[in-house]
Amino acid sequence: MARYLGGLLALLFAASICGAVTIPGPVSDAHRSAASELFGDSFSSLEDAYEALRVFEILGVGNKPDVSATTCKQVVENLGSSSPVKDLFYALKVNGILKCKVNADVFKDIAVRLKATVNDASTLVDMYYSIGSLVLIKDQASDVDVLLADADGTFHSIKALSQSDGRWRYSSDNPESSTFAAGLALEALAGVISLASSEIDLSRVNTVKNDILKLFDSIEKYDDGTFYFDEKFVGGREHQGSLYTTSSVVRGLTTFASAISGKINLPGDKILGLAKFFLGIGIPVTLCTSDFFLWCRISIPLVLSLPETVYSLSKKDQLKVRVNTVLGSAAPPLTVKLVRAFRPDAKDSAVFENKELQYDKSNGIHVLEVFPGNVDVGTYVFVFEIVLHDSAGEKVFATGGQIHVPIYVTGIIEVSNAEIAGLDSDLGSVETQKKLDLAGNVVVELSANHLQKLHFSFQLTTPHGHAFKPHQAFFKLKHETNHEHIFVIGNTGKKFEIVLDFLGLVEKFYYLSGRYDIELTVGDAVMENSFLRPLGHVDLELPEAPEKASRLPPLPVDPYSRYGPKAEIAHIFRAPEKRPPQNLSLTFLSLTLLPFIGFLVGLLRLGVNFKNFPSSAAPATYAILFHLGIAAVLFLYVLFWLKLDLFTTLKTVGLLGAFLMFVGHRILSHLASTSSKLKSA
Amino acid sequence: MARSSSKDAQDLFRALWSAYAATPTNLKIIDLYVMFAVFTALIQVVYIALVGSFPFNSFLSGVLSCVGTAVLAVCLRIQVNKENKEFKDLAPERAFADFVLCNLVLHLVIMNFLG
Known part of the structure; x- marks a missing residue:
């Protein structure tokens, strides 16, 4: 979304720069839906409304009737009342798009008011809005007199x-x-010129032209040749950023250039740079038509591009160059010249010079049909130049002078004379020597001890028979325990050579005897057959490690494993306890009932009775309440076990306990008094 | 010899039983209650010996409930027994009230521990 937003804002500014109404360019549905989403259906101000409508118009998003109706109503209201100049300006701009029904008298009133404002205005912004509004009225109602007297x-x-x-x-x-x-x-000045009743003094116009040239001296630049304008300091006013500033200048410049007669002589590379700035932000290339540049009387930049900057000597394909205008349309008849080509490290000595590219009409590209025979593999800089057939076109198009393009020429490098040999350290005599065909899959098996040396050499030659020095030439020994040792293979003139003296390497090898796999890496960006291949293995016999020898370091952790998925975390839960079979538990539950039954039976046999239960009303009530109270407390305990917490239970127990104390005391003291009466009686 | 000893044992039990028969009924009820509590505790112990001590807190609360009740009942019996001159001044109703209160407190703890 943010990307689209940026693109849309750029689009908006570009739209206000170019006068183009329809765009045959690559505006995608993504732009349209993002615009609809960004602006929505209702606009908070006429300025917003103008921006939204303008973007919709450029993108080809159809206006919704209800939006038009409500916005038109707002426009008419603004035009009718004495609203600020800025609102008038945007109301007129919106009206230009929506073509609302506005009474001609309204325009007349506004024109009179605006003319007065132009004369009184002290600030640039007021001037800009009022003159801009007058220009808009001139376009929208041709019969209204908008010409400025002074x-x-x-x-x-x-x-x-x-x-x-x-x-x-x-x-x-x-x-x-x-x-x-x-x-x-x-x-504003362009507006004044177009509204002038009499011709403006040419000398005044020329001083403004000079101002423009001075303004272009303060243009800012990126390294890639992109030019843009930016505010020198940020203070007081809100800082709007370089896009806002640049579009303002370019819009002012183009309107001014179109209002005056004659050409403004601006440097072509800066115009090209400004175009690059807008294109770089992501405005669809064909948004503006080339009319924009023609109108501005500014040269249209021509862009030279290469579909691919890699040329393969083995495939013998053609070097292709495409030239079109910065806006993507076809270039005028022209010839592309390859002025010279040189290696980046030897800028003064050209490999070849002055080749003309053939134009392939069917594809619209320029082709270097015969690639110079003396170009070997490597990196080159090709210098192109565009020569227009029509000399008058040079005023219309900016070619940008000499264009430097880095080209990679690749090819198949021949590997030859590969040899691997075991040498005796003292005498230097060759013990075993093997020729290797590095193109094949031959592997060698060698054995050596710490008194011997290993010698390995090979040659690299380019297709033109020159010695080739690749970026990478590595010789790797890898022990069974995955400890690796990498050696850079040095080159002596034509030959690549490495001699491993194992006596000096025992420390580095950590006294690890055993099988070492040998691997050879040769690679370069311009080498089409870069390779990494195993050469075989060598069995090394190294002496026992002395006590002081450095310990074997831990194997490096594969750096990629850090980014891989982590081991899954297995949560350890306590295993559930073994439970007895349910039947057994139920049996014992019933068994616990047996003593209770025995208790009841025993009570019956003892002849227990309720004769002592109080017969009169009050004590009997207390007795019943006492038993009910105890039952209630016990029931509460069961609830406590099943669901209640300790605090609720204790509170309830407190209440029940007080009740129980009261009734218990009553009934028990009653019983005690009756029994003591019995005793005394 | 063996015969006479079993007969002696029978005589002994019979003598005990006849002596016990003279005990007041309320004391007999308490005895019965104690027996009931102890046997319930015993059954739980047997159960735990058979299946293992997994819900150990439940087992403890069950057994301690029974044992505690039995102990409290024994205390009640001591206080209610008229032969004990030590508790002569204590009314049996008062003793019963103590018994009820202690049981309620005991079972509150038991329930809390039951889990």
Whole structure:
């Protein structure tokens, strides 16, 4: 979403730069849906409404009737009332898109008011809005008189705000100058020229042209040749960013250029750089038509591009170059020249010079049909130049001079004379020597002890028979325990050679005897047959490790395993206790009942009775309540066991206990008194 | 010899029984109650010996409930028995009230421990 937002904002600015109405370019549905999502159906202000409608218009998103109706209502309201100049300006802009029904008299009233504002205005922004509004009225209602009586004076009052470096101030009492304001001023000046009743003094126009040139001196630059405008300082006003500033300047410039007669001589590379800036932000390439540049009387940049910058000597394909305008349309008839080619490390000595590329009409590309025979594998810089057939076109198109393109020429490198040999350390005599065919799959088996040496050599030659030095040439020994030792193979002139003296390496090998696998790596960006292949193995007999020998380091952890999935965490739960079979438990439950039954039976046999139960009403009630109380407490205990917590239980027990104490005391003291009466009687 | 000893034992039991028969009925009820509690405890012990001590707290609360009740009942019996001159001044109703209160407290703890 954020990407689209950026793209849309860029689109909006680009839209306001170019006068293009329809775009035959790569505007995708993604742009449209993002625009609809971004702007929605209702707009908070006329400015928002204008921006939204303009984007919809450019993207080809159909207007919804209800949106048009409500916005039109807002427009008419704004035009009718004495709203600020800014609102008038945007109301007129929206009206330009929606073509609302506005009474011609309304335009007349506004025009009169705006003319008064132009004369009174002290700030640049007011001037900009009022002149801009007058221009819009001129377009929308041709019968209204919008011409400025004192155009020269207005021109002068705007020009008075300009600074010596080509930037403008917002008002005469504000010392800060701004690049953004320069864009506004240029647009306003263009408006004044088009509204002038009489011709503006040419010398005034020429001073503005000079201002523009000065403004272009302060243009900022990226390393890749992208140019853009930015505010020099951030203060007071809200900082809007380079896109906002650049689009303001370019919009002002284009409107100004279209209003005046004659050409503004701007440097071609800066125009190209500005185009690059907008394209780099992600505005669809064909958003503007090339009319934009023609109108501006600014050269249309031509872009030279290569479908691929890699040329393979083994495939013998052709080097292709495509030239089109910066807006993606076809270039005029032209010839692409390959001025020269050189290696980046030897800039002065050209490998070849002055080749002309053939134009392939069917594909619209320029082809270097015969690749120069003396170009070997490696990295080169090709210098291209575009030569237009029509010399008049040079005023219309900017070719950008000489274009440097890095080219990789790749090929198959021949590996030859590979030899591996075991040498006796003292005498240097060859013990075993084997020729290796590195292209095949031959593997060698060697054995050596610490008094011997291992010698390995090979040659690399380019297709043209020169010695080739790759980026990487490594010799790797890998012990059975996965301990690796990598050696860089040095080259002596034509030959790559490595001699491993095991006597000096025993420390490095940690006295590990046993089988070492040998692996050879040769690789380079321009080597089409870069390889990594096993050569076989060598059985090393190394002496026993002395006591002081350094310990074997732990094997390095595979760095990729850190990013792999972690081992699954197995949660250990306590195993459930063994439970007895349910039947056994139930049996014992019934067994526990047996003593109770025995108790009851025993009671019966003893002849227990309730004769002592009080017969009179009050004590009997107390007795019953006493027993009920005890039962209630016991029942509460059962509840406590099943679901209640300790606090609830204790509170309830407290209440029940008090009750129980009372009735218990009553009944028991009654019983005691009756028994003592019996005794005394 | 063996015969005479079994006969002696029978005589002994018979003498004991006849002596016990003279005990007041309320004491007999308490005795019966104690027997009931002890046997219940015994059955639980047998059960735990058979199946293992898994819900050990439940076992403990069950057995201690029975044993505690039995002990309390024995205490009640001591206090209620008229032969014991030590508790002559204590009314049996008061003793019973103590017994009820102690049982309630005991079982509150037992229930808490039962789990």
